Amino acid sequence: xxxxxxxxxxxxxxxxxxxxxxxxxxxxxxxxxxxxxxxxxxxxxxxxxxxxxxxxxxxxxxxxxxxxxxxxxxxxxxxxxxxxxxxxxxxxxxxxxxx
Numbered sequence: 001x002x003x004x005x006x007x008x009x010x011x012x013x014x015x016x017x018x019x020x021x022x023x024x025x026x027x028x029x030x031x032x033x034x035x036x037x038x039x040x041x042x043x044x045x046x047x048x049x050x051x052x053x054x055x056x057x058x059x060x061x062x063x064x065x066x067x068x069x070x071x072x073x074x075x076x077x078x079x080x081x082x083x084x085x086x087x088x089x090x091x092x093x094x095x096x097x098x099x
Contacts, residue, residue, distance in 0.1 A: 011018040046052050061068055 047055065
């Protein structure tokens with residue numbers, strides 16, 4: 001109890017230090033809460049749709065064009081002649097994976 005009285009007496013004696021300390025603690029706690037909210041929403045919660053554990057990302061490698069690890073668009077498929085066209089047959093469009 002004596003330590004608490006001493007701390008309060010020191011804070012009263014130096015109000016600028018007390019104000020800065022309280023503001024730094026408040027900002028730190030606020031930043032910690034904001035970062036946790038983002039991490040919780042992005043990394044910890046499951047994705048908001050069925051079979052979220054089956055989500056994949058498709059990469060394309062075309063070294064002759066100098067393209068390594070280019071993300072393939074989910075709505076584009078190759079026609080075989082070097083052109084791309086929209087593809088309505090992707091599994092995510094029906095809500096269930098096609099096999």
